Amino acid sequence: MIVRQTPERAEWFSSGPPPRTVVFDSSRLQAVGTRPPLTEYLVQLWGSRHFVLYDARVRLSVSQEHTMLGKAWLVLNPALLGLTFLLIFGLLLGTRDGVENFIAFLLVGIMMFTYSSRAIVAGARSMASGRALIRGFSFPRAALPLSINVRDLMSQGFVLVAMIVMVLAIPPLEPISWRWLLLIPIVALQTIFNWGFGMLMAPLVHRIPDVGNLLSFAMRIWMYSSGIFYDPSRFVTDERWMLLFEANPLYQVLSMSRDCLIYGITPEWWQWTVLVVAAFGTWLLGLWVFWRNEESYANER
Amino acid sequence: MSAEPRTAPSGRRRATVRNPAVVVDDVTVVYTVTSTGGGDEVPVSAPVRLARRALGRPPIVRNQALTNITLAVEEGESVGFIGRNGSGKSTLMNVISGQLNPTSGRVYAADVPAKLGVNVSLVPALSGERNMRLGCLAQGMTPAEVDAKMDELIHIAALDKAIHWPMKAYSSGMAARLRFAVATATDPHILILDEALGTGDAQFQDRGKARMQEIREQAGCILFVSHSMAEVRTMCSRVVWIDEGELVMDGDPGDVIAVYERFMKDLAAGNNKSALAMRDEAREALVRTVVADLGPSAAQPGGTAA
Numbered sequence: 065m066i067v068r069q070t071p072e073r074a075e076w077f078s079s080g081p082p083p084r085t086v087v088f089d090s091s092r093l094q095a096v097g098t099r100p101p102l103t104e105y106l107v108q109l110w111g112s113r114h115f116v117l118y119d120a121r122v123r124l125s126v127s128q129e130h131t132m133l134g135k136a137w138l139v140l141n142p143a144l145l146g147l148t149f150l151l152i153f154g155l156l157l158g159t160r161d162g163v164e165n166f167i168a169f170l171l172v173g174i175m176m177f178t179y180s181s182r183a184i185v186a187g188a189r190s191m192a193s194g195r196a197l198i199r200g201f202s203f204p205r206a207a208l209p210l211s212i213n214v215r216d217l218m219s220q221g222f223v224l225v226a227m228i229v230m231v232l233a234i235p236p237l238e239p240i241s242w243r244w245l246l247l248i249p250i251v252a253l254q255t256i257f258n259w260g261f262g263m264l265m266a267p268l269v270h271r272i273p274d275v276g277n278l279l280s281f282a283m284r285i286w287m288y289s290s291g292i293f294y295d296p297s298r299f300v301t302d303e304r305w306m307l308l309f310e311a312n313p314l315y316q317v318l319s320m321s322r323d324c325l326i327y328g329i330t331p332e333w334w335q336w337t338v339l340v341v342a343a344f345g346t347w348l349l350g351l352w353v354f355w356r357n358e359e360s361y362a363n364e365r
Numbered sequence: 366m367s368a369e370p371r372t373a374p375s376g377r378r379r380a381t382v383r384n385p386a387v388v389v390d391d392v393t394v395v396y397t398v399t400s401t402g403g404g405d406e407v408p409v410s411a412p413v414r415l416a417r418r419a420l421g422r423p424p425i426v427r428n429q430a431l432t433n434i435t436l437a438v439e440e441g442e443s444v445g446f447i448g449r450n451g452s453g454k455s456t457l458m459n460v461i462s463g464q465l466n467p468t469s470g471r472v473y474a475a476d477v478p479a480k481l482g483v484n485v486s487l488v489p490a491l492s493g494e495r496n497m498r499l500g501c502l503a504q505g506m507t508p509a510e511v512d513a514k515m516d517e518l519i520h521i522a523a524l525d526k527a528i529h530w531p532m533k534a535y536s537s538g539m540a541a542r543l544r545f546a547v548a549t550a551t552d553p554h555i556l557i558l559d560e561a562l563g564t565g566d567a568q569f570q571d572r573g574k575a576r577m578q579e580i581r582e583q584a585g586c587i588l589f590v591s592h593s594m595a596e597v598r599t600m601c602s603r604v605v606w607i608d609e610g611e612l613v614m615d616g617d618p619g620d621v622i623a624v625y626e627r628f629m630k631d632l633a634a635g636n637n638k639s640a641l642a643m644r645d646e647a648r649e650a651l652v653r654t655v656v657a658d659l660g661p662s663a664a665q666p667g668g669t670a671a
Contacts, residue, residue: 083653086437088385093473097463115502122499126490196487199464200544201503202477362466 099358108204116207119197120214127219142223145178146171146230149293163295168231168238168326173292173318175227179251180258180314181283183216187262188279191270191361198361205361206354209266213259220251231325243324246331250324253343254317260347267357290315310335313342386555386586387438387461387478390656392431392470394456394610400426430456431467431610435654440475443577443587445601445618447594447625449632453610454590458559461588476554478588479504481544481561489533493524493543496532500547514550521572522546538565545569549576556580559590574600594622606647613648 100108128137149170163169187209191198194208224247231238269276289312296309309315316339323329397407399422406424409417417424431453438444446454459465461472462480487496497518501511519528522542532540545561562573577587577600591597597604597618604621606614614621624647631640 081650081652083655086385086388086654086656087659088388088437088473088656089659093385093388093475094477096461096472096474096478097466111505112503114508115499115505118499118502118508122488122491122495126488129490197503200480200487201500202463203503203505359466362464 097359097362099355102352102355105204105206105355105358109206109210112203112207115203116211116214119207119211120218123211124215124218127215138219138222139226142175142178143226143230146174149174162298165236165238165326167234169295169322170293171227171230171234172322172325173290175223176254176318176321177287177290177292177314179216179220179223180254180317181287183213183255183258184261184265185276185279185283186212186216187259188265188269189276190262191266192273192276205358206263206351209259209262209354213255213262216258217251217255224251228325238326239328241328243328243330246324247321250317250321250339253339254314256347257313257339257343260343260345260350263350263354264346266354267360270357270361286312286314290318292318311338313339313346316342384440385437385473386440386442386475387436387588388473388656389434389436389457389461390471390473392434392457392460392467392472393429394431394453394460394465395468396428396430397425398428399423429610431460434470434607434610434612435656436605436612436615437654437656438586438588440586441581442603443581443589443601445597445604446588446590446607447592447597447604447622448607448613449629452607454607455559456610457607458557458588458590462557474555478555478557479548479551479553480557481548481559487532490531492531493522493528493535493539494519497522497528497543497547497550500544501550504547504551506551518546518550521549521576523568523572538569541565542569545573545576549580552580552583552585554585555588556585557588557590560592562591562596570596594626598622608644608648611648612651612653613644614651615654 099105124138125135128134131137133140150167186193190208190212191205193212197203197208198205228244232240265275265279269279289309291309296315297306300306300309316335320331320335320339323331400406401423405426407427409425414424434457446457448454456465458480460467461474462478463472464480487500491499494515497515498511501514501518502508506514522528522545524539524542527535527539528543532543535543541561542565545565548558548561549556556577558577562570565573577589581587587600589597589601601618603616604614604618605612606621606625614624624643628640628643631637631643
């Protein structure tokens with residue numbers, strides 16, 4: 065039996081009435097607010113799946129509640145974004161030269177990239193946006209970035225439908241092929257990457273909220289360097305520079321989905337490898353970092 | 366540092382709490398907050414001070430919210446926490462429920478404590494019913510369990526048709542009803558109520574008290590923060606008085622409330638000196654608690670367990 069002896073306690077022993085000793089068994093009680101081992105943490109996260117799904121669904125349904133058109137904005141937002149870029153870069157500037165079916169090229173690029181930038185920024189800020197739930201209930205905090213990613217995947221569903229309709233409707237028309245189905249694993253891997261990256265950034269953004277502001281700019285730079293409205297092979301002649309583009313998982317997401325949807329090219333195995341390694345590597349690292357910091361999310365900023 | 370506990374021989378009382386549901390072991394909380402005055406700033410180097418001034422950030426002060434709190438709460442107990450505003454009651458509740466990490470010390474509990482606070486607003490744009498469902502799922506209930514419980518919860522909340530309105534249209538009392546229903550939905554072993562019933566009307570307070578009685582009968586324990594001495598007197602079997610982050614009294618509701626009311630009356634009358642003297646005297650007479658871990662991590666010489 066061990067009683068810790070602090071200076072204050074020594075003082076109590078010497079003055080005032082004698083203390084009473086309460087004996088308890090810490091193996092029967094759990095320490096409040098401590099981080100469980102990683103495997104147990106994952107079991108708890110699995111246990112909160114009902115909460116994650118419901119939270120994602122209701123958050124999506126109320127996200128446009130304040131507007132008159134409501135859920136129509138889930139489709140209008142990406143469509144208008146596509147039109148804006150089309151106007152600026154397609155018609156006024158001339159980057160379209162040399163890119164076959166530039167309209168579809170641009171739409172696919174923007175709609176696929178904004179998914180990642182939305183999900184990563186929201187995931188990184190999830191500890192602030194979920195504060196009410198964190199203060200109210202105790203659940204594994206990793207449920208919040210997961211729920212945000214499920215929500216963004218759901219809203220990306222609308223965007224993908226809009227994207228495919230536009231590719232089908234705006235000339236030059238592309239033939240429908242079995243390769244369009246490859247979009248499913250591409251989006252799945254992209255989602256795992258977003259989720260992992262959001263979890264990786266969340267502890268840092270919680271500790272230093274200023275990073276959240278910087279992150280939006282970082283995503284903007286990432287967007288422009290992922291060949292969103294240009295084909296890098298047109299500007300980059302040096303093989304070594306091209307490697308930089310090809311190691312960028314989001315460039316691979318854009319390039320692979322364009323190949324599948326527009327150009328009728330099956331992505332090569334090394335492209336899949338880059339994406340799989342980046343997605344699962346980021347996810348594992350993100351989960352580990354997020355779990356390591358589990359106790360810190362209780363500290364208010 | 367460890368030492369043999371000084372126990373029985375000297376006639377000290379031993380292990381009066383047999384089955385603690387909550388053990389607060391030597392918890393200290395120190396906050397840092399920004400302060401626009403008072404002059405008790407944490408000293409920082411000159412460049413940092415200049416940079417903070419240039420950015421318009423006020424200096425930081427330290428606030429000792431809790432000092433070496435040690436408590437044990439038995440199963441089936443209903444403990445009232447009383448004290449002035451800012452005395453550290455809510456901070457202690459946040460630490461016990463795991464929403465705030467103590468600066469030092471630790472809290473052990475038999476189960477995950479469910480806390481019902483004054484300012485937990487769920488999703489304001491969502492209807493009351495959906496917020497209720499979300500809160501239940503967040504506590505780890507399955508959708509089937511929520512469905513089975515929903516009618517009962519709606520009855521406890523007694524919000525009539527407002528249950529379908531978005532929560533942003535709720536008054537503070539209505540929101541408190543909803544939160545109370547959600548927090549007690551899982552039949553929590555340990556329920557923390559932080560001035561939860563204060564905003565409610567008589568009907569809600571009666572239902573709330575009945576629900577709390579049920580929880581106590583299931584061997585759960587309730588930690589109850591309130592400024593209403595009448596409420597504390599009727600609902601608590603033990604009262605803890607906290608002042609300036611320290612335990613002052615801990616015991617029978619009648620005794621503690623009598624001294625506390627005299628203390629508050631003196632303060633209100635402006636007799637600060639005599640009030641503080643009374644408090645210090647009570648604090649001197651407090652029987653401190655020392656907790657001892659019998660768990661597998663602790664060495665057990667001779668097996669002194671009762």
